[in-house]
Amino acid sequence: MAKHVIKSLVLSFGLAACGSPSTDTPVASSDAPAPQEAACADGAGSVNVYSARHYDSDRVIFDQFTCETGIKLNLLEADSDQLIQRLKSEAEFSPADVLITVDAGRLWRAVDADVFQPLETETLSSRVPDAFHDPEGKWWGITKRARVIVYRKADGPPEGLETYEDLADPAYSGQICMRSSTNIYNLSLMASIIERDGEAAAQEWAEDVVANFARPPQGNDTSILRAIAAGECGIGLANTYYIARFGASDDAATQQVYDEIGIIFPNQDTSGTHVNVSGIGLTKFAKNKDNAVALIEFLTRPDVQEAFSAGNNEYPINEAATTAEQVTTLGSFEEDDLHVSALGENQTLAVQVFDRAGWR
Numbered sequence: 001m002a003k004h005v006i007k008s009l010v011l012s013f014g015l016a017a018c019g020s021p022s023t024d025t026p027v028a029s030s031d032a033p034a035p036q037e038a039a040c041a042d043g044a045g046s047v048n049v050y051s052a053r054h055y056d057s058d059r060v061i062f063d064q065f066t067c068e069t070g071i072k073l074n075l076l077e078a079d080s081d082q083l084i085q086r087l088k089s090e091a092e093f094s095p096a097d098v099l100i101t102v103d104a105g106r107l108w109r110a111v112d113a114d115v116f117q118p119l120e121t122e123t124l125s126s127r128v129p130d131a132f133h134d135p136e137g138k139w140w141g142i143t144k145r146a147r148v149i150v151y152r153k154a155d156g157p158p159e160g161l162e163t164y165e166d167l168a169d170p171a172y173s174g175q176i177c178m179r180s181s182t183n184i185y186n187l188s189l190m191a192s193i194i195e196r197d198g199e200a201a202a203q204e205w206a207e208d209v210v211a212n213f214a215r216p217p218q219g220n221d222t223s224i225l226r227a228i229a230a231g232e233c234g235i236g237l238a239n240t241y242y243i244a245r246f247g248a249s250d251d252a253a254t255q256q257v258y259d260e261i262g263i264i265f266p267n268q269d270t271s272g273t274h275v276n277v278s279g280i281g282l283t284k285f286a287k288n289k290d291n292a293v294a295l296i297e298f299l300t301r302p303d304v305q306e307a308f309s310a311g312n313n314e315y316p317i318n319e320a321a322t323t324a325e326q327v328t329t330l331g332s333f334e335e336d337d338l339h340v341s342a343l344g345e346n347q348t349l350a351v352q353v354f355d356r357a358g359w360r
């Protein structure tokens with residue numbers, strides 16, 4: 001087994017990384033971390049990155065890291081669950097020094113699979129608020145996103161719709177479009193509702209939301225935004241970066257979708273709007289630990305945070321960094337102050353609650 005792993009890594013090292021669809025569709029993996037633009041690498045060693053984020057803008061930041069430090073960065077992009085599985089099976093033979101993935105639920109899966117090691121530095125503790133890193137330092141948040149209610153402007157703001165809990169109101173019967181309950185964003189939102197309201201109330205909520213569906217769960221955040229603009233649904237949920245991406249688009253049809261949708265930041269008078277993270281962790285068997293720590297700290301530095309978060313229209317995790325204009329234009333809001341680790345801890349229960357409620 002060990003021999004086989006080593007052989008396959010040697011054979012595959014240096015293949016090109018996958019493309020950049022800039023959607024939340026999983027991307028097929030190439031076989032090994034591929035070097036980024038290596039012009040600035042100057043013998044300061046390397047760092048191997050497994051990433052479930054697929055953005056050209058991330059790669060620009062990685063190149064900047066190499067040019068500032070001389071550390072060569074090799075990148076492998078793939079679907080989050082594939083990368084976690086790969087880290088598990090590679091074990092001590094893994095070339096990966098860090099794993100980057102999105103959503104506290106997936107970061108929790110990585111912790112649960114024991115692919116990270118604890119890491120704490122004064123720099124990281126001062127830059128990343130407590131709510132947005134693993135209590136043992138097994139992962140550190142690098143960007144934030146909020147999950148918000150979206151409605152069709154032509155119909156006017158839905159009267160009385162102020163909270164996630166309100167989505168269960170029969171007043172919205174036949175209007176709500178949602179994606180599948182297996183989607184990690186919905187699982188993490190459900191995890192937060194379970195944490196706050198309890199399992200029984202969360203299930204009742206899910207049953208009532210299902211009763212309000214305009215159609216069976218389908219699509220992704222992007223297609224739900226389009227369906228709302230087209231009048232196929234009146235109300236839905238989406239992550240803020242998709243909405244900001246539509247707003248910043250040069251494409252006339254995409255811009256029109258943006259113009260036809262309105263946003264409600266939920267739970268402003270109660271628990272605050274559900275916020276989630278993307279994060280990075282030091283792998284259990286990292287061989288380039290110093291370089292990995294340098295990369296993790298680099299990604300939390302205020303100026304890097306601004307460029308990194310702006311690249312995917314997210315919010316910086318470091319409060320000293322400025323949020324991009326196309327994101328602040330969505331509006332300001334109070335965040336849910338729940339520690340994001342609770343989103344992971346309630347994942348299994350969230351699956352069960354959705355299942356019992358018939359939310360497919």
Ligand SMILES: [Fe+2]
Pocket residue numbers: 023024239
């Ligand atoms: Fe996404």
